[in-house]
Amino acid sequence: MNLTRIASKFFIPRQKELEKHYSHPELLQHHVLNYLIGKGQRTEYGRNHLLGAVKTYEDFVQHIPVATYEELKGDIDRMRHGEPNVLWPGVVKCYAKSSGTTNDKSKFIPVSHDGLHNLHYKGGKDVVALYLRNNPDSRIFDGKSLILGGSHSPNYDLNESLVGDLSAILIENINPLVNLFRVPKKKTALLSDFEVKRDRIARECMQKNITNISGVPSWMLSVLVHVLELSGKQHLEEVWPNLEVFFHGGIAFTPYRNQYEQIITSPKMQYMETYNASEGFFGIQDDPNDKSMLLMLDYGVFYEFIPLEEIDQDDAHVIPLEDVELDRNYAMVITTSCGLWRYMIGDTVKFTSKKPYKFMITGRTKYYINAFGEELIMENAEKGLAYACEHSGAQISEYTVAPVYMDANAKCCHQWLIEFTKEPDTMEHFANLLDQKLQEVNSDYEAKRSHDVTLQHLEVVKARPNLFNDWLKSKQKLGGQHKVPRLSNSRKNMDELLAMN
DSSP: OOHHHHHHGGGHHHHHHTTHHHHOHHHHHHHHHHHHHHHHTTSHHHHHTTGGGOOSHHHHHHHSOOBOHHHHHHHHHHHHTTOSSSSSSSOOOEEEEEEOOSSOSEEEEEEOHHHIIIIIIHHHHHHHHHHHHHOTTOOGGGSEEEEOOOSSOOEEETTTEEEEOHHHHHHHHOOGGGGGTEESOHHHHTOSOHHHHHHHHHHHHTTSOEEEEEEOHHHHHHHHHHHHHHHTOSSHHHHOTTOOEEEEOSSOSHHHHHHHHHHOOOTTOEEEEEEEETTEEEEEOOOTTOOSEEEOOSSSEEEEEEEGGGTTOTTOOOEEGGGOOBTOEEEEEEEETTSOOSEEEEEEEEEEEETTEEEEEEEESSSEEOSSSOOEEHHHHHHHHHHHHHHHTOEEEEEEEEEEOOOTTOOOEEEEEEEEEEOOSOHHHHHHHHHHHHHHHOHHHHHHHGGGSSSOOOEEEEOOTTHHHHHHHHTTOOSTTOOOOOBOSSSHHHHHHHHHO
């Protein structure tokens, strides 16, 4: 029996609805804004900001200020203590624990019942709907889904609020029917010790018919390598012959692609990127031949954007989706059905198409280096590393970059700490290739590098094996959705890592 053929019929109505993303994208966003305003009128925040008087987008901009986490934190803390109708109607019981701010170790992102279903779970369903649309011969429902969730078990905090990694919250609240198709067991999925969890997942799943895998590329790779170690096989298709797709997100896939292609050599294997964050599910790669993602416009998220070069200006222009320009970097501002009002999420994107609206993640507003006017962003770094790896035979697992500030002789540079899974032909060649590509893709970097006057040639430091994992473990951030900070103007992370190297 072809279970996938039967299951596929349930996705046909949604596949037809998704066509509106291509034909009437602005109308979808108009409906979402009206929905959010209507819900917001029933909250304390809405009354304080006169949402009842808001009729147009211009009214919305006038009444609701752009906000950071720090500016919403007081209201979120009250919600965690059980106060109803603060930022969203009713009592919000779930909070996704995310990386911290300047003032706090962690952020607690509210996940309302509405948001759980029309943001997060809806995104997961649409990933499958779009994949089946592109692959009518798929057999993913004829086997199991290996879903790698958060490494921190959810815990009940203040007023019995459920707090944990978003993935742990999703697993905790998932429809029991989904458990018929997913592995590992819930108890294993929610283990807090990633090293123990990795071993148990590998042992639980080795004998299963795994057809698809989902998770963060770095942590999933660690699990898959352990599966090969335990099985004694060279390639994953020898363990799971029916594996056909990896749904990945959380971090850029580029540094890991070669390693996946080495352990999965099946020509039928596909990779599909998603953009699902603690704050919401925002994008899905709808075309396997296009690396950009479709912006999901009917999920209870209203999008606005700030040109990246204006991000620190008091009079920065905030624009709606319809006013974005192609190939320009924007910081994303979201209003969601979890009670985040004009919230600066911290991610930067660049649009590659406007009908439909398709984009690529280019970095984080705080993950860039502009120590000397070079404005290096993550997109530049990923392109430079991909080029250097391709032409030097190298493969990398993790990296971070920080500036070396000017010494007494006014000498300064960028320092790259890189953990290689396969070393380049020579470090010097790799560094030259990387520097060359960065100058090619970033004119500001090229100008500062000109004649070595302002910025000297970058430095590459080889990290010992497992350095970054050990560093994350020392901070109790091993596994799950935790990420190594890639670019920083501060040397704090770099100096800690170098001390452990």
